Amino acid sequence: MRALIPSLEELRETARVVALPLHTRFRGIDVREALLLDGPEGWTEFSPFVEYDDAEAAAWLAAAIDFGWMPQPAAARTHVRVNATVPAVSAASVPGVIARFHGCRTAKVKVAQSGQELADDVARVRAVRRELGPAGRIRIDANAGWNLDEADRAVHALAEFDLEYVEQPCASVAELAELRERIAHLGIPIAADESVRKAEDPLHVARSGAADILVVKAAPLGGVRRALDIVARAGLPAVVSSALDTSVGLGMGLALAAALPELDYDCGLGTSSLLAQDVAHDPLRAVDGAIAVRRSTPDTDLLDAFAAPADRTAWWLERLGRCHAALAASGR
The missing domain is CATH 3.20.20.120 (Enolase-like C-terminal domain)
Known part of the structure; x- marks a missing residue:
């Protein structure tokens, strides 16, 4: 069972980009950026590392759509x-x-x-x-x-x-x-x-x-x-x-x-x-x-407090568009 790909407009409608500080430098970064989406099944995340190309990042978008738009398999443990x-x-x-x-x-x-x-x-x-x-x-x-x-x-x-x-x-x-x-x-x-x-x-x-x-x-x-x-x-x-x-x-x-x-x-x-x-x-x-085992729902005040700067938000939204096009073309 595969999730139908929502339109880019639907994804952009709820998209929030955050920049979260780390306690300690990790993987060469001090701040973790992520794009969050609110789907029918709940909030989901698209956050491939910035150095990944669009072909690799498209798999992350497929996962985000699946988690936000499709019911997940039954759990064997709590x-x-x-x-x-x-x-x-x-x-x-x-x-x-x-x-x-x-x-x-x-x-x-x-x-x-x-x-x-x-x-x-x-x-x-x-x-x-x-x-x-x-x-x-x-x-x-x-x-x-x-x-x-x-x-x-x-x-x-x-x-x-x-x-x-x-x-x-x-x-x-x-x-x-x-x-x-x-x-x-x-x-x-x-x-x-x-x-x-x-x-x-x-x-x-x-x-x-x-x-x-x-x-x-x-x-x-x-x-x-x-x-x-x-x-x-x-x-x-x-x-x-x-x-x-x-x-x-x-x-x-x-x-x-x-x-x-x-x-x-x-x-x-x-x-x-x-x-x-x-x-x-x-x-x-x-x-x-x-x-x-549960889903997490972000709190609005934290989304606002740690919203990424405008230029980084624009970068992520452009990336979302490119990966959406790649995903649609691949038929995944």
């Missing part, structure tokens, strides 16, 4: 356990970051940051282990920042901290497959993110035996239903993650996580805690390590 997300901060800053994620027993730690060294990653992960204690779970995310040999060296250096898995250590599927063989003796699984959401064939990494886990994000994959189909066809366990969404967009990720038949891992949907401001007074944030 709450989703989530991880804390630790940006590439100094080791001294780790306790303050972890404290924002109430009751989370798992932390995803960003590593392989440009301009930093492996020693910085080791210090950061050590600080996270200190905060979580021996029972906490630590996963690291390199965002494809290492080549094969760098990844091999880094995983061996970080293995002492009892890693749950390493996410997208290298860019190519071939590198992931080779690394998986090299580190098999360590018993550390490899999770694929960019090799799923940015690939022409999101199942290639699973068919190639290059990953043990899939990281899936509803928006870049075109919506909840398409993400569910990819997970089902891949036959691998999945972790649902976000793309630094507002609470509106996190509702889409929660709908995906809630609909998965099996969910063995804590999900990366607690990222509202990275935002210094959100669009709702009751944001989707972890309580005792979990988030209740």
Whole structure:
């Protein structure tokens, strides 16, 4: 079942563009911009990162339309356990970051940051282990920042901290497959993110035996239903993650996580805690390590207070128009 594409005029009628400050610089940005839409099923979000081209961003618009204009699949659970997300901060800053994620027993730690060294990653992960204690779970995310040999060296250096898995250590599927063989003796699984959401064939990494886990994000994959189909066809366990969404967009990720038949891992949907401001007074944030499955409705005063400047609003509306045209032409 696919959502009929609303007219551009209908989308523009309710469109609100916001610019939300972050507590800590993340993915190279200090402010997260997003375009929100009010559809028949509720509010939805279109927020591909600004560097993405229109072809890639069009999938995010398909997901936004699906979530705002179509009923979502039935939920198999009422709450989703989530991880804390630790940006590439100094080791001294780790306790303050972890404290924002109430009751989370798992932390995803960003590593392989440009301009930093492996020693910085080791210090950061050590600080996270200190905060979580021996029972906490630590996963690291390199965002494809290492080549094969760098990844091999880094995983061996970080293995002492009892890693749950390493996410997208290298860019190519071939590198992931080779690394998986090299580190098999360590018993550390490899999770694929960019090799799923940015690939022409999101199942290639699973068919190639290059990953043990899939990281899936509803928006870049075109919506909840398409993400569910990819997970089902891949036959691998999945972790649902976000793309630094507002609470509106996190509702889409929660709908995906809630609909998965099996969910063995804590999900990366607690990222509202990275935002210094959100669009709702009751944001989707972890309580005792979990988030209740629900949609979020933005509050008018927050939409007004954090409205993007006029030039940025115009930029997003122009992007919306281009992606709408691309989506209509593709027949998705």
